[in-house]
Amino acid sequence: MPNLKVKVGRLELQNPVMPAAGTFGYGEEYASLIDLNRLGAIVTKGISLAPQEGNPPPRIWETRGGMLNSIGLHNVGIEQFAQQKLPVLRRFKVPVIVNFFGFTIDEYVAAARRLSALEGVAALEANLSCPNIKAGGIHFGSTCISVIEITKKLVKSTNCAIIIKLSSQVSNIKEIVLAAEGEGAEAVTLINSVPAMAIDLDREKPVLGGVTGGLTGPAIKPIALKAVWDAASSVKIPVIGAGGIMDYRDAVEFLMAGATAVQVGTANFIKPTTMVEIIEGIDAFLEQRGLKNIREIIGSAQL
Ligand code: SIN
Numbered sequence: 417m418p419n420l421k422v423k424v425g426r427l428e429l430q431n432p433v434m435p436a437a438g439t440f441g442y443g444e445e446y447a448s449l450i451d452l453n454r455l456g457a458i459v460t461k462g463i464s465l466a467p468q469e470g471n472p473p474p475r476i477w478e479t480r481g482g483m484l485n486s487i488g489l490h491n492v493g494i495e496q497f498a499q500q501k502l503p504v505l506r507r508f509k510v511p512v513i514v515n516f517f518g519f520t521i522d523e524y525v526a527a528a529r530r531l532s533a534l535e536g537v538a539a540l541e542a543n544l545s546c547p548n549i550k551a552g553g554i555h556f557g558s559t560c561i562s563v564i565e566i567t568k569k570l571v572k573s574t575n576c577a578i579i580i581k582l583s584s585q586v587s588n589i590k591e592i593v594l595a596a597e598g599e600g601a602e603a604v605t606l607i608n609s610v611p612a613m614a615i616d617l618d619r620e621k622p623v624l625g626g627v628t629g630g631l632t633g634p635a636i637k638p639i640a641l642k643a644v645w646d647a648a649s650s651v652k653i654p655v656i657g658a659g660g661i662m663d664y665r666d667a668v669e670f671l672m673a674g675a676t677a678v679q680v681g682t683a684n685f686i687k688p689t690t691m692v693e694i695i696e697g698i699d700a701f702l703e704q705r706g707l708k709n710i711r712e713i714i715g716s717a718q719l
Pocket of ligand 1: 438462485486487488489490543545546547548608609630
């Protein structure tokens with residue numbers, strides 16, 4: 417059996433496959449559909465200090481080749497997460513990565529402090545890339561100055577591994593990932609959804625309640641792959657690739673482009689067993705090629 421183990425910062429994962437935040441609820445919702453213990457890690461939806469109502473409906477819209485979402489980071493808040501959601505996740509043996517956000521830098525820092533004190537949180541993924549809120553998210557992830565400031569404060573304020581989740585909607589992704597690495601981020605995740613929208617012809621109005629949203633699914637895979645390629649050639653820390661991964665072949669493309677691990681998002685809505693099939697597919701791919709270790713394909717696509 418090929419060795420699928422990878423290291424993401426200080427985390428040791430049994431394989432490189434995990435859900436993308438916001439596509440897998442708090443993890444427990446999928447526990448009756450797939451064996452969560454098969455995953456490399458569980459990634460929760462984004463958590464904030466206080467509960468959030470999110471954006472008005474409709475929040476999800478299917479498009480050609482993808483899906484729009486404008487959830488607005490609806491979540492139960494840290495205290496309910498700590499009391500009701502995390503205890504369920506602690507029953508599984510895979511590391512739990514908690515995605516989190518704030519509307520100000522101080523809120524990011526306070527959330528990171530509180531979350532890192534909770535038993536069973538293996539790493540924190542800071543969402544600096546959500547396109548669906550008026551403050552926070554992508555507003556903090558689009559310039560080197562803000563990425564430097566927030567990463568520095570997060571790393572100082574907690575002993576937990578900090579992963580920075582970034583958008584492709586920046587002028588120079590290489591500079592942004594270098595900024596995160598320089599301030600002590602242990603990994604970066606690329607990419608979040610791509611800002612987008614749809615119009616309802618009959619109502620002559622935007623479809624989504626939040627007006628604009630983020631595009632995910634196969635339509636954005638080539639954009640995500642390029643971002644991962646650029647990032648992986650710029651930094652030494654691991655890059656977690658996300659964006660339109662639907663099957664093991666997509667996942668292998670991301671690994672070959674330099675991703676150490678991959679996140680699966682939209683595919684979870686279509687077929688909840690996709691991540692397990694991807695793990696099995698990567699395993700079979702390596703075996704067919706006579707490769708013993710997944711490391712042999714990470715970054716193997718070279719000029
Ligand atoms: C949302 O909650 O609107 C999506 C989350 C994200 O894009 O980070």
